Amino acid sequence: MVKFGVDVGGTTIKIGLFSMDGDLIEKEEIVTDKSDHGSHILDDIAQALDRILSAHHLSGLDCAGVGMGLPGPVTEKGEVLGCVNLGWGTFSVEEEFSKKFHNLPVKAGNDANVAALGELRYGAGKGSRNMVMITLGTGVGGGIISGGRIIMGANGAGGEIGHMPVEESEEEICSCGKRGCLEQYASATGIVRMARKMGFSSSKLDFTAKDVFDAAKKGDETALDAVECLGKYLGIAMASVASVVNPDCMVLGGGVSKAGDILVHTVEKHFQTRVFRPCSNVEFRIASLGNDGGIYGAAELIDSK
């Protein structure tokens, strides 16, 4: 038997064919067709999966099911509550996709939560049952595992740590409409914003988060201040999260996490000065599955039921 892990993004859809033990057999990527309110997406995926099965001389009978990560809130019942990126409204992806694909079991989850599950089982969180994954990209996303299970929440918005309030005095408005969210400091966009505010100068007019970290590694004081600022707010937020879920492991992923040690050490320092002692036994690690976290985690949904 085999199973699929599908990571549906706004630009591409990543598909992984897995053994039941979670070994990746084959990986493929198709383009996301968002036309007609994304109504072709599920058909495109079903076709791709069938193509992959036949290439391996397999059929629907050999497949245990399909796990899916989706870019929006997904309820415990497998209903998406709108995926703006795909043009989708509210409907049961699990039921719909099952009809299109041999009536096989389908399990859906939020992409950040599913990626966290991937890191937990096969990546940086291996061995943990209580893990927080923080994705530092253009925005800040998160996925939290408690007692081995994803925290989904009442309407699929569990682990949305990017919009935790961390600064009462912030004057600029966040993408979500509030002020002082974690994302305004700890995302790629956030560190660039803060570095610019602090007067960081680069040879490039449009410098990136990587430029700030590179300059910090070379000892640039303004860049170091910007990294310190990111670390401070991420440390505060993670100290709060630790009080809530008491994890033993925090995994940093996304583009910004490529900064590596300097990021881990700065966050850890600020975390440790603010966390409640009984919740302080936390190891910070860099995510190890990269872009494949989503397909690994999605495939894992098929075992978890």
Add this chain to the structure above:
Amino acid sequence: MVKFGVDVGGTTIKIGLFSMDGDLIEKEEIVTDKSDHGSHILDDIAQALDRILSAHHLSGLDCAGVGMGLPGPVTEKGEVLGCVNLGWGTFSVEEEFSKKFHNLPVKAGNDANVAALGELRYGAGKGSRNMVMITLGTGVGGGIISGGRIIMGANGAGGEIGHMPVEESEEEICSCGKRGCLEQYASATGIVRMARKMGFSSSKLDFTAKDVFDAAKKGDETALDAVECLGKYLGIAMASVASVVNPDCMVLGGGVSKAGDILVHTVEKHFQTRVFRPCSNVEFRIASLGNDGGIYGAAELIDSK
């Protein structure tokens, strides 16, 4: 068949005899004997339970098991990691108590978490599967239910929201050794501290949290400011918690919660201005089981496995 719910506190031990449907048949309280490092406590409980069973013409054969709430961290495996209030070190309460009580199934949990489970099933959280309980007493405690299950965490310290960092500029030190914890503002001690700082004057030299709320209800401006301050920090902290676990219900318990509407309204106002919109659909309620939450929740542990 019957089952027991036992709430072990530093002063008294509350015992409830329940039907398997969770109806309270009888309630009793015994004094906590903390002498000899609390080594008599489990024997005292076993004797009391046997006495209650015989009074109802029942024996160990009629009992499905015993659930226990304990004043300290309890791991998923039912091991207590020290209960300072009882003089206990680290050991498996479940195994020990089972030996003393007819080898029946025993399930232990942290008292705040167990009380949250009680409110979820029989109290203010009825119908919810994603609930946060905040106990505002001398300190601030918490218990969080996600997907119907208690968030226990890696070492039993899940839901310890009293020591979330909420104010970077605080100069006084919290009981935990840090500065700027939620408990420093939102506990009974916290609101008295802040009211005093703001210059609140009362006919009593040693005024209480109740005095501050009573004055606020009568329109005293300084008292209103102190209530506003409590509401602000609790609102900030709960906005963070909501991003993490996306609950549909927050239950306020403990002595301070007797303040009622003024408390709920103030917290709700500050929560709503800071919470991430997809996590904002939260109802604030006052706990309804009072001191019995612990025994109700403890008894519920026997069904949950």
